[in-house]
Amino acid sequence: MTFKVGLLGLGTVGTGTAQILLDATQRHPLLKELEIHRVGVRSLDKSREIDLPADLLTTDLESIVTDPNIDIVVEVMGGLEPARSLILQAIAHGKHVVTANKAAIARYGAEIFTAANEAGVYVLLEAAVGGGIPVIQPLKQSLGANRIDTVIGIINGTTNYILTRMQNEGADFAEVLADAQRLGYAEADPTADVDGLDAADKIAILASLAFGGRIKLAEVHCEGIRQVSAADIAYAERLGFVIKLLAIAKRNTVSTENAPEQLQIRVHPTLVPKSHPLASVNDVYNAILVEGDPIGQVMFFGRGAGAGPTASAVVSDILNIAAMLQANLVPVSTQPTQAAHPLLACSHQHYSAIAPMTDLVTRFYARFLTKDYPGVIGKLGTCFGNHQVSLESVVQIGNQDGLAEIVVVTHDVPEGNFRQALEEIRSLSSISSVSSVLRVL
Ligand SMILES: NC(=O)C1=CN([C@@H]2O[C@H](COP(=O)(O)OP(=O)(O)OC[C@H]3O[C@@H](n4cnc5c(N)ncnc54)[C@H](OP(=O)(O)O)[C@@H]3O)[C@@H](O)[C@H]2O)C=CC1
């Protein structure tokens, strides 16, 4: 039985996907049952890295998602529109969908999965988070017996590459970003990566699966890495940390009779103790650490981007759907029914409650430039004490333009208290500037 695949996009991921589909040798035997039926692109004149019959390609993407012969639509074109509309149209025409599009899923997931469940089709998205790293299906299936408490990930390769080079070479952000763009790691417009937006999309998706509720993207706290300086990386190093852009989703409070459970979901540069398993995840690699009961910690590590790794995830989703079709567990064409496999579908309806950042309890690192005279450290300590912020360490390491540089690391404190203490510190005449504030894992 052959299953027909319609590809929307033949760029990096689309080409990698087509390459696997065209070369089934020594791969899963079901691959031989998959056929590329149509491929949608923006330009027919572009030279391609893959040799496909010219009549397979079209710029009419709507004709693919409505084609009665196509069983599975693979959306690897990216962007919000027309990707969203084409996915919805494919679903309305009874197609199963595989997508790598974290931006569209993080924003329109509720609409897309509701439509898919009503139409009795699957929308699978393994490639959307961690590229080739299997993490979506494990959260849906292999870890299904667990009560997940925490998901912490390095889920943006571009920023991890930039931070790793800053760490290794003592270089500044702007310098390494320019290199990353030259090497093709960072996009021409690197905003989504360096400002943490790409990681925010991805952690929203992971949190939704881990905690079984929809996530409003606007409630995900998001800070990027532009403000991380070579000086912070050097101080962190001396204090036994590396700085990573972490995406964190956790249960913040358990539900009570009067209030629902709250989650914390946040993306920000973080000082990670060198002994932590995520500290040694470098360059463009991604890793996702999941903590659950009873499994404890489990970490997924690998390549989070690139043609081959991402296509590996796309094709595994196609195979999952083809297997369901072959086993007759879902209709082959347009006979809507409830999706048969609850471990493959996304069926949660409610929105998870997200705790405000002021409620977060965490450690902080802060760097101050102060006048260099006796008693300044004492004044800082008093301000922190006034707001019940307890300090783990205070060091004065360097001098800058006649000013002393003081670095503090706090114990766990409510973020609200820490911010109030900072306000008081800013008003001290002996404080020239609060040069940086970062959270500590
Ligand atoms: N690249 C990566 O490593 C990863 C990418 N992803 C996700 O995968 C998706 C694809 O990314 P990637 O392959 O890098 O993107 P590319 O820009 O390399 O490719 C996009 C493809 O889609 C086609 N396309 C885009 N818009 C339209 C349109 N409006 N009409 C017709 N065709 C269109 C382009 O056509 P043409 O070729 O004619 O220009 C191109 O073939 C994105 O959602 C991305 O976030 C996820 C994980 C990793």
Ligand SMILES: N[C@@H](CC=O)C(=O)O
């Ligand atoms: N821009 C992303 C690519 C994959 O999602 C990244 O840098 O990780």
Ligand code: NA
């Ligand atoms: Na993945």
